[in-house]
Amino acid sequence: MAATLEKSIAFIFAIIVGGTTTFQLVKDWSSRGLDNQVTKLLLGLMAFGCILVILAAVGVLGGG
Amino acid sequence: MAVSAFNSSHEAVAARYEAVDEVYRETRDMRLLGFVLFLVSDVVLFSAFIFAYLYLRNSVPNWPPITNTGKQLPRFDVAFAAINSCVLFGSGATMHFAMESWKHLNRSAFNLWMIATIVLGIAFLCGQGYEYQHVAITWSGSTMGATFFTLTGMHGFHVFVGVIYLIVLFLQANNGVYTGSKYFGLTAGTLYWHFVDVIWVALFYLFYLM
Numbered sequence: 001m002a003a004t005l006e007k008s009i010a011f012i013f014a015i016i017v018g019g020t021t022t023f024q025l026v027k028d029w030s031s032r033g034l035d036n037q038v039t040k041l042l043l044g045l046m047a048f049g050c051i052l053v054i055l056a057a058v059g060v061l062g063g064g
Numbered sequence: 065m066a067v068s069a070f071n072s073s074h075e076a077v078a079a080r081y082e083a084v085d086e087v088y089r090e091t092r093d094m095r096l097l098g099f100v101l102f103l104v105s106d107v108v109l110f111s112a113f114i115f116a117y118l119y120l121r122n123s124v125p126n127w128p129p130i131t132n133t134g135k136q137l138p139r140f141d142v143a144f145a146a147i148n149s150c151v152l153f154g155s156g157a158t159m160h161f162a163m164e165s166w167k168h169l170n171r172s173a174f175n176l177w178m179i180a181t182i183v184l185g186i187a188f189l190c191g192q193g194y195e196y197q198h199v200a201i202t203w204s205g206s207t208m209g210a211t212f213f214t215l216t217g218m219h220g221f222h223v224f225v226g227v228i229y230l231i232v233l234f235l236q237a238n239n240g241v242y243t244g245s246k247y248f249g250l251t252a253g254t255l256y257w258h259f260v261d262v263i264w265v266a267l268f269y270l271f272y273l274m
Contacts, residue, residue: 003143010146017153024160031074033081034096035251038103039160042258046156049265052273053146053153061273062142 011057018050077167080245092248099252103259106222110263113218114270117211128208137208138200145272148191149264152223155184156261159230163254166237169244178234181257185227192220212271219267222260229253 025043028036056062084092121127128137162177201209233253236242242250 003141006143006147010143010150013147013150013154017150017157020157021153021160024157024164032078034093034100035255038100038255039258042255042262043156043160045262045265046153046258049149049153049261049268052265052269053149056142056146056273061269062139 007057007059010053014050014053014057018047018054021047021050073168080167083245088246092246095248096251099255103255106259106263110215110218110266113211113215114266117215117270120207120211124207129206131206137206140199140212140272141195142272144191144195145268148188148195149268151184151191152188152261152264155181155188156258158184159254159257163250166242166247166250167244171237174237175234178230178237182227182230182234185223185230185257189220189223189227192216192223215267216271219260219263222263226253226257226260229256 021043025040025047028040028043031040052061082089128139130136158177158180162174162181165171165173165177196213199212201212203209203213230253233249236249237247
């Protein structure tokens with residue numbers, strides 16, 4: 001029961017954070033310079049992390 | 065109309081970024097390259113430990129392994145780690161907003177997002193401390209425990225240093241150290257914070273999902 005609640009919270013947070021990160025990534029796509037390129041790479045990987053959290057929350061990864 | 069406003073805002077940030085003297089521009093670019101190389105060296109450090117973990121993991125028939133006393137070790141708590149991961153990823157998003165606020169000369173929003181980032185960073189550390197207290201393994205009890213505490217502890221130390229770094233940047237920014245065109249310290253802080261987020265993506269997958 002507690003695990004289900006925790007996964008539900010994680011699922012909602014991951015969608016919010018992942019959506020925000022993806023939006024920022026798209027918004028900053030045209031920015032140039034080494035710092036912006038590295039930031040875009042790291043934001044992309046963070047969005048990927050949110051996808052992992054979502055998959056864990058719905059039981060696809062992490063043994064359900 | 066909205067796209068036009070966005071572009072002009074983007075261009076204004078880029079124009080301010082370039083509106084510095086030649087000496088500052090050259091040293092900024094060199095420091096930036098040096099900082100990125102530092103992050104790459106940190107990737108090498110984590111990679112070494114991660115490959116050691118994968119080697120140990122593949123050297124036993126089952127994972128989680130069975131101890132010498134015949135006890136089957138449990139899997140880590142995915143649900144709690146997922147929430148803690150969201151806290152850290154959320155802090156990455158707030159850090160990005162703080163940096164963007166600074167670039168767009170919105171100091172009050174910058175302060176708000178920086179405080180949110182620091183609070184979320186501390187919350188992540190508290191979550192990790194809670195997990196350490198409740199996890200069913202010890203550092204010396206098994207290879208699983210040794211690799212888990214070493215890698216997550218090393219990451220936690222990076223987060224701890226990052227929180228201190230962010231507090232220093234916050235104080236510096238409010239004491240006039242940075243301007244709308246000279247803010248390399250904030251850029252480095254943002255990159256560092258995103259970096260610790262991304263390292264956690266790998267650790268979250270390796271320890272909780274794999």
